[in-house]
Amino acid sequence: MRIIVTGGFGDLGSRVAREASLRGHDAMPVSRRTGLDLTTGAGLVAVLRGADVVVNCADDPRRGAAVMVDGSRRLAEAANAAEAPVHLVHISIVGIDDFPMSYYRRKLAAERALAASGAAVTVLRATQFHSLAAFFARTLTRGGLTFQVGRMAFQPVDTDWVAAQLLDVAEAPRPTGYERADDIAGPEVLTVAQLAAAVRRHGGQRPGRVLPLAAPFGALRAFGKRQNIPAAGQARTGGRTFADWLAQQPRELEGR
Numbered sequence: 001m002r003i004i005v006t007g008g009f010g011d012l013g014s015r016v017a018r019e020a021s022l023r024g025h026d027a028m029p030v031s032r033r034t035g036l037d038l039t040t041g042a043g044l045v046a047v048l049r050g051a052d053v054v055v056n057c058a059d060d061p062r063r064g065a066a067v068m069v070d071g072s073r074r075l076a077e078a079a080n081a082a083e084a085p086v087h088l089v090h091i092s093i094v095g096i097d098d099f100p101m102s103y104y105r106r107k108l109a110a111e112r113a114l115a116a117s118g119a120a121v122t123v124l125r126a127t128q129f130h131s132l133a134a135f136f137a138r139t140l141t142r143g144g145l146t147f148q149v150g151r152m153a154f155q156p157v158d159t160d161w162v163a164a165q166l167l168d169v170a171e172a173p174r175p176t177g178y179e180r181a182d183d184i185a186g187p188e189v190l191t192v193a194q195l196a197a198a199v200r201r202h203g204g205q206r207p208g209r210v211l212p213l214a215a216p217f218g219a220l221r222a223f224g225k226r227q228n229i230p231a232a233g234q235a236r237t238g239g240r241t242f243a244d245w246l247a248q249q250p251r252e253l254e255g256r
């Protein structure tokens with residue numbers, strides 16, 4: 001299959017492109033650095049020519065809705081208008097339906113734009129990646145003190161496994177319209193305190209003291225209520241555990 005990966009040089013997209021090549025597909029990662037700009041549509045028609053599937057991993061949270069919402073819509077419309085039918089596979093996030101955070105609202109708006117486009121689309125929702133859960137744990141730890149906001153926890157997932165699941169969707173028959181694949185999540189739920197303790201041990205430090213905090217409002221409240229975690233039995237689980245992922249990271253974690 002000819003598989004185009006938008007955002008194909010990013011964290012997730014590069015793994016999708018690599019996995020597609022390993023499976024013997026003709027994989028093409030694309031982004032602004034190859035001349036595709038989803039905020040303008042530049043390069044879109046050329047990129048989709050001859051494609052069977054496009055896996056959309058493009059993202060730029062600093063540009064508001066320009067890439068995630070308008071860019072996804074533009075991509076779906078171009079896929080729909082392509083000479084030969086193209087299956088658009090799009091990555092989204094578990095639990096975004098009623099989540100008061102602007103990024104998650106844009107993810108939901110992107111899904112709605114794709115559903116309205118009339119294109120053959122499959123949306124796969126995943127939980128937060130291990131790297132992002134580790135970032136949250138580090139951010140909520142200050143001066144040896146870990147702030148456990150409400151019941152805040154993650155069911156973090158291995159990005160390589162997410163990439164493989166996207167490829168499985170890409171290889172499945174093209175749907176006739178919009179559909180959602182089963183949500184996916186990592187193998188275990190870990191509180192912020194558990195994640196932070198693991199990250200500190202990994203860096204050679206003793207776990208910090210845990211300070212419980214009420215989750216006041218907004219996004220923290222939603223995380224505190226675990227809206228980011230699928231209800232029991234509502235997601236397919238798999239991939240490396242957080243501990244196994246962590247063991248393969250450098251001692252000093254960086255980024256998200």
Ligand SMILES: NC(=O)c1ccc[n+]([C@@H]2O[C@H](COP(=O)([O-])OP(=O)(O)OC[C@H]3O[C@@H](n4cnc5c(N)ncnc54)[C@H](OP(=O)(O)O)[C@@H]3O)[C@@H](O)[C@H]2O)c1
Binds near residue numbers: 008012031057
């Ligand atoms: N991190 C998580 O925990 C998590 C969980 C579930 C789902 N996801 C989803 O996974 C997706 C990928 O995230 P990521 O962390 O892999 O992103 P990333 O590393 O920031 O990569 C984003 C990619 O998008 C490209 N891009 C940015 N602006 C563009 C534009 N205007 N036109 C075309 N391409 C553009 C970038 O390349 P250039 O700069 O070269 O254009 C880059 O290749 C996102 O949709 C995110 O919501 C993430």
